[in-house]
């Protein structure tokens with residue numbers, strides 16, 4: 634069981650606890666880090682720590698940023714009256730990569746899941762409703778096409794409808810259960826352009 638010294642084992646365990654990193658990769662990374670010059674290791678550790686210390690939620694859309702407002706919310710050429718609702722910052726960056734969406738976002742940080750005991754109060758819906766008190770033309774629901782994503786979409790549309798604001802849902806064509814971040818830009822654009830009003 635114990636092939637390596639305790640410190641190496643600890644490093645491998647820490648790396649293996651990260652998403653997408655299996656035991657073998659963790660081992661390779663650990664040895665790579667140990668072989669790196671001390672200054673580079675210090676730089677890496679410092680960058681991780683600094684990111685953790687400075688990164689926060691955008692005051693408006695709740696994506697991750699290091700300032701009060703993220704670059705999208707700060708950009709005067711973005712349409713502040715069009716809000717696309719996504720589950721997480723990765724989905725937002727998937728849409729940003731298409732370079733074609735001109736509105737702003739709202740990041741829920743999750744989706745409603747009765748199975749996992751995640752209710753409407755556990756995601757950032759209150760903040761969304763608060764934003765809708767200002768002048769908004771359209772809310773585009775771009776949650777995933779998983780069961781949780783669809784449940785969340787339905788819930789949001791019921792909340793928004795009474796306000797009279799247009800609510801739409803991105804078109805299907807996004808594979809069922811597919812995480813938005815893994816879908817290519819063409820498919821995302823088609824889903825956005827083919828959105829249907831709810």
Ligand code: ZN
Nearest residue numbers: 691694703706
């Ligand atoms: Zn923002």
